[in-house]
Amino acid sequence: MTKHYRWNDDNIKEMLMELPEMKDTRSRDEVWQSIHLHKKKKRKQWIVPTVAALASLFFIISFVQNRDQNQDTALQFDEASLLEESSAKEEALDMAPFSSGKDLNTVIDEEPLVIYNNQQQIVTIGFLEKNRNVIVPISFIGNDVEPIENQMQGFLNDFNGEVYGFQPSIFQSMEIESVNDTVTLEIDEEDSSHLPKDRTTFQELMRETFRWKNFDKIKLYTNNEPGIELSSGKLFEIEIDKLLKKAYFLLPLNERSFLVPTKKSYQSVDEAFHAMRNGDGQVNDSLIPTILQPFLIEKVEKDGNLLTVSFKNEENYVDEKRVTIMIEAMLMTAKEFGFEYVEFKGLEDLMIQKYDLRNPIEVPYSPNPLYVYN
Incomplete structure (x- = not known):
């Protein structure tokens, strides 16, 4: 039989006094981010209140509130104000989630944006975003045994x-x-x-799926007859170009952000980098420029398969996550123009865990790896 204990004020006070002292050494930004990420997870919590539990909770709150006001509190920040600040920021983002004024400073993302390893096993599929007519290439780890079509269908299932x-x-x-x-x-x-009835969108969706492998051509059929009917007429074949000379921007969606290539092609990698830093009126305004404003590109040099970008970090910017997004977007863009390595000069003093910025960096295989668990 379970023994029931009767709690009184002295019991609870003694237990509270025996608790070890706690200090929060986090900065204000770290506390805000912790609260924000906790809210984002949306985990289900089951709460079963009882009269005794509520009474105990009420006493604890009253006891803590009446303690010596001059004693250092366990938390050094007012979390209520931080929650209010967090709610205000989220409400603002909900009201205008994809305004052209957004930049990387509004994005905090832990998910990988590019993939390197097991190149022969990686399969990429282009997806069309629901509302903004943006094509997002998604990569997954496949195998060297099955044909690509079997692997695609397995992933899509x-x-x-x-x-x-x-x-x-x-x-x-x-x-x-x-x-x-x-x-x-x-x-x-x-x-x-x-x-998609638009010919350009349909062709880009096909290319963003099959250009990562060694395919040169797509043949299209409807009911065993050549051609697929689109709004502009029948389309019979699509040539697959490997180097499309696109610039990579960031697209924030429901659960995470993705690197996406522009529909527009650029004459040179210099021009693409300029658009990635300063924006481009011809690029979908849902996309966020990926080159941070504090970094001024002073020079871009080409030497065979090596691209060298010289920066001036005007504000000693050191945010590792956002610099990593910038680096990976530039690596994918360099790949669009046929470069295999990129050297970033002027960034050698930045501590980026994922990359050694003192040496040339190999371009990735493809963007946006996702992992599906059965």
Whole structure:
């Protein structure tokens, strides 16, 4: 039989006095970030109040409030004001989540944005974002055994893209076959209504899926007949260019942020970097420029497969997370122009855990790795 204890004021006071002293050495920003991330997780909590528990809680609160006001408190900051500040910031972001005025200083993201390892096993699929007509390439770890079409279907069966704000993948209603350097896609006419009707969007979606492998051409069929009907007429084949000369911006969505290539191609990598720092009126205004304002690009030099970018850090900016986003966006952009390594001069003193900025850095294989667990 369970023994019931009767609590009184003296019992509780003695227990409180025996608790070890606690001090919070975090900065104001660290406390705010901790509160913000805790709210973001949205974990379910089951609370079963009882009369005794509520009475004890009321006494503890009263006891703490009546303690000596001159004693140093355990927390050095007013968390109520921080919560109010957090709510105000989130409300502002909810009201205008993708305004063109956003920059990297509004983004805190722990997820990896590029992938390097096991290059032969990586498979990438382009997804169309629901509301902004932006194509997001998503990468996952595949294998060297199955054909790419089997791996794509397996991933799509397990992946819930709507969680991130993606439209259902058009590849789920297609039959895919790959032979050597050619991919064949076939769709039933009744399913073709789900395809993007804009020719450019459809072609970009295909290229962002198959250009990462050694494919040169896509052949399209409907009900065993050549061609797929789009708003501008039938499309029969798509040539796959590996180097599309895009710039990489950041797209924040429901659960995380993604690096996305622009629809627009640029004449040079210098021009692409300029757009990534200063913005571009022809780029979707949902996208955030990825080169931080404190970093002034003084010179861009090309030497074979090596690109050297010389910076001036005008404000001694040291935020590791946002500098890492900038570095990875520039690496992916350099890859778009055929470079294999990038050297970042002027950043050698920055401590970036993921990269050694004292030496040239290899460009990644593809962007936005996601992991699906069955």
